[in-house]
Amino acid sequence: MSRRWLITGCSGGLGRVLAEAVLDRGDQVLATARDPRSLPDLVFRYPQTCRVTALDVTKEGDAAAAVALAEAEFGGLDVLVNNAGHGMLGAVEEGTPEEYRPLFETNVFGVIETTRAALPALRKSGGGRIVMMSSGAGIAGIAGDGYYNATKFAVEGLSEALAQEVAPFGIATVIVEPGPFRTEFLGRSMRMAAAEMPEYAATAGLRRVYRADHDGQQVGDPRKAIDVVLRAVDSEKPPLHLPLGDRAYTLARTKFAAFLKSMDEWEPLALKTAYDEA
Template sequence: MARTWLITGCSRGFGRALADTVLDAGDNLLATARDPAMLEGLGVGKPGRIATAPLDVTDERQAAAAVHAAIDAFGSLDVLVNNAGYGDIGSVEDTPVASFRRQIETNLFGTIIMTKAAVPHMRERRDGHIVQFSSVGGRLGAPGRAAYSAAKWGVEGFSEVLAQEMKLVGVKVSIVEPGGFRTDFAGPSTKIDGGRPEYDGVVGKAARMQAAYHGSQPGDPHRGAAAILKLVAMENPPLRLPLGSDAVVAIALSDQKRLDELERWRPLSISSDFAA
């Protein structure tokens, strides 16, 4: 039986690849973008299985309208994928507060807003799957990306709580954590500011690596999309799924360092308890 998906940010990148893969699998799709004209060509040759809607994920009315559009077009909403997002590079000192707000508004609040729009329908049906796009930067501090990491760490915490609640009503929640994929995320859609010399060892290094990395990332967006379809088909999917070999390596190293630090400072940590 065909599933109905709502994917945010389908105009390009991972969202576009996932949209193509969903349609190729024979499922229904409500494809969204801030500018629906950017969805031209999506679903050609697949009539009746795709609908589109304008969507700014930070707009609560548009979020509700998109969910209703999917239900009206296909009868239900089975899978919500919160993919829309972006991340600029710059130091904490040199990133304007307004930029922090914009990135957190899109990456975190956009995810919260879309999730809240879809949950009542899924709760009533006692079925559904919510897939949240986080990032390697949601598991470790991504150099030069303080605003992005702040938002994605928020997505991780929000989604971990959400998963515990949704389990009670039969709705699944998964967090995907991509590493580097060959989309335009590292290209024109990213503002890069190498910053002042004091931070060159971290921020400047990240900026140079980003420029060199674009076009040579190890991740294939269509193979990543295929992995997400497998995830959604699972009876008992994982809460977290890193995507890409670089993501697996980076997260494993970070988690091990965190465990090592926890053990190193265990005596000081537990010294704060009341004396037995």
């Protein structure tokens, strides 16, 4: 069954690969980017099923206009993909409000506003899907990724609550948590804290080294990742959480094992916190 998609952040990375894969299989796509001039080849290659428009998720009114366009062009909306976003590296002490507030505006508030704009259309479609592009950084915190971790942890919590709210309408939510994939994420999509303090060289500073050494060398194949995402979207019972790649699974299993170990160690004391019975 053909679906009608709205995908944010299609100028590159997983968003671009997803848009192409969806169009290749015959679905209809409203591909968006802050600058739609990066997308004309999609319309040329798929003139019947692709439309493009500007969508800056931080700009008031852009998301609502994009949803209205999707409904006008395709007659409705079945799948929303919140993919637009970028990263930031630096220790918490190194970051400044001018650097980290725009990160939250895009990665968190932009996701919220785009989702709110799309929900009325998704409710009407019945059996819709909301795909939240989170990250392995939404599973576990890593020194040097603190601000990016915070935005993706926010997306995870929002999405888990949203999934419960929209399930009665037949809408499924999928939180995609990729590990390293060979996209532009470590390149043009990554911001760096301008301050670089020697005190954090052995902790947060290692993430700066990682970026320099791994940009364009990530082991993950974006097309294989998108194949898994499409299978999840098409599934009758999509997963709420969808880690992608070995790194994401290692992060999750390591965190959960440490979490459970700590719980077990402290449970006898931590449960003795209720008022004593009279």
